[in-house]
Amino acid sequence: MLTKEAAQHVIYEIMKLYPNAVPMMHYQNPFQLLMVVILSAQATDVSVAKVKDKLFERYPNPQAVSESSPEEIESYIKTVGLYRNKAKYIYKSSCQLLEKFDGKVPNTRKELQSLTGIGPKSANILLNVAFSQDAFAVDTHVARVCKHHKIVEENATPKQIEERVTEIIPAKYWGRAHQSMISLGREICTPRNKKCHEYPQLYKDLEEEPTDTV
Incomplete structure (x- = not known):
């Protein structure tokens, strides 16, 4: 499992790949x-x-x-x-x-x-x-991304994944991180034929703590 600083970096890089990720399903209320x-x-x-x-x-x-x-x-x-x-x-x-x-x-x-x-x-x-509240949901895409990129251990439960991610990135980013990981899970870090190797920044292990900006 990555260090806190390295895991934070990977999450930020995922968010950079999908800066405008939003829910695909439309609803009115x-x-x-x-x-x-x-x-x-x-x-x-x-x-x-x-x-x-x-x-x-x-x-x-x-x-x-x-x-x-x-x-x-x-x-x-x-x-x-x-x-x-x-x-x-x-x-x-x-x-x-x-x-x-x-x-x-x-x-x-x-x-x-x-x-x-x-x-x-x-x-x-x-x-x-x-309700625009800070929250981080863990679905199958999020779980797969977090495990494949070693943000969490392979046997981590949804609760453990939520706790890990919400611990290492600021609350203001939780919703964006969730949506970005879903997009990555649908398009790149898929159940089969993953293309993550084409994005080396998602594997970089940092020695220094990244800044709190995306």
Whole structure:
């Protein structure tokens, strides 16, 4: 595993490769993002993109979902992996929003993780993307990038990856680092045929601590 200074350097270089990285999925409000986050677990962006617009149209708010049923929700998302469980999560979390939060998506980690289907990764995405709070989410792309580039140990858990990254870079960069690592994981540090060797700056081991600028 890289030293703190070297790992910080690698993260900054990844951010430099993707200075304008933003979420690929479009949404109009926190509730839509919540549904997208639930759908995205173990599913491709392409499969989610194909169903989200009709889902948003049919279910513009938690009230509309609560008046429906998991079975009806299934009919809108059946091309997405694990759709039966996800339909239940969307239904249950919508009911919880109405019961506990006046139909609004909460903006604290504890409250978000009290919702069915929302774990640490999803909560961090919602905090950062929907509410502009400093948070670092660890998905499969982020985990692969961090392990391949030795920012963390190969057997590191998502929680350990989050703790390591948030320890070595300032909070103001957490969201950008997350999005940049996703882009690198999709285009360069892919599950197969990695092209990381074409970017030697991602492997440089520093002797001196880098400046706090990107």
